[in-house]
Amino acid sequence: MHSWSPEQYLQFEDERARPFVELLARVGATSPQRVVDLGAGPGTLAALLRERWPDAEVTAVDSSPEMIARAQDVPGIRAVLADARTWEPPAPVDVLITNAALQWVPGHLELLPRLAGMLAPGGWLALQVPGNFEEPSHTLRRDLAAQGPYASHLDGVAVPSSHDAEVYLRALQDLGLVADAWETTYLHVLHGPDPVFEWVSGTGARPTLQALPAELRGSFEQEYRAALRVAYPDQGHGVVLPFRRVFAVGRRAD
Template sequence: MAHTWSPEQYLRYGDERARPFLDLTARLGAGSPRRVVDLGAGPGTLTRLLAERWPEAEVLAVDSSPEMIARAAEIPGLTAVHADLRTWEPPGEVDVLVSNAALQWVDGHLELLPRLAGMLAPGGRLAMQVPGNFEEPSHTIRRELAAEEPYAPHVQGIASPASHDAATYLRALQQAGLEVDAWETTYLHVLHGPDPVFDWVAGTGARPTLQALPEDLRPRFEEEFKARLRRAYPDDGHGVVLPFRRVFAVGRRG
């Protein structure tokens, strides 16, 4: 079941969403790459940092969302490409290939990693990051509520993100011929507002569920979802703490 993306909703917590990207790309040792690719670039706001870091490189922002790629096309220094990362082919060998918080939306994405590794030039780098928080209340509450009546019949077959642990990605990329460094980090995001966790997930993991519901049911679902999230993530007067585990891997083609 297809769903659309809202750059505005996604960027409501732009600073928090940027932190894993910055930590990931800080581990890239590429000197002067000629071609840099961001697979699943979204609105291109983070891809722009790659263009600023390597101003002489060709920097491609690839995304399957028309709404997101239209925003990326407005950023100087980027070549915006509307394509599915599962099937997209680069115009030539890639020196730096980044995929930040995108592969979790691709079913069986471990099987995709050898193809991505094969895009690299000798000495090229592949850097990936995926969320690893799908068993946290922000996700389990949504799944439990969506399985209840009257919502369940409307959310069959929706996109459902998933990921693996760092060791699994390390082995998969090693088997694809790369030298690999992999790690995990849990960020503690302090969010403010009446329903900040709902606002966060509404821009990402909960979006397919919300869009699948008919208009007469969506408000009722949202109110119950918000109430359960407030109980799971209380505000003690200093903001709501949202623990967010992220999984990273950086590989180099020898």
């Protein structure tokens, strides 16, 4: 089992927040009573839900004890340690947001009917997932993980995956929601030594790195860092990390 680091994740807090802000902007709820951030991580973005709807009960749900411990320090929200696949709200939800979380749930399209079923009449379901899994940040990790001494330790390790925007659009429509879907590719300019490695080691690459024994982790990191430096060179103004994100929003009928 792997664990998450709020500190590592929040190293790029501003860049990671941008998709959430754009997703939230497309949710038209005016005075919801119950708002849920499913897969809330450290709860810093759930705080934005509290700012937008100060009269709502805002719940942050995450399966990571480390993340929920951090979320418990965020004022005005209720932090709950639970798995997105099994968590049940105590009452119908007016706004359910899941941001950069479903990619870790295998077969997560099958989860959407249950999530949509949590909505109150007129309720909103909004999701965002990365769509960059064929970029070097991921393909280099997969290629390296399949090699020699590493492969035997990484069989079955958690890896993220997602679908194109149209797939989510059709899925929400099939559930009877009035839906919208789109995608955006951000060009994040990162600074510092090996910034792309620092980025992925807090998210997509973390389970792989933690699954390796200590005697192999150092060499894996060294090879991975070197390959990422070639794929994402610093040409004098920082490293550019293209990052495609996929969004979908659906509203239940009143």
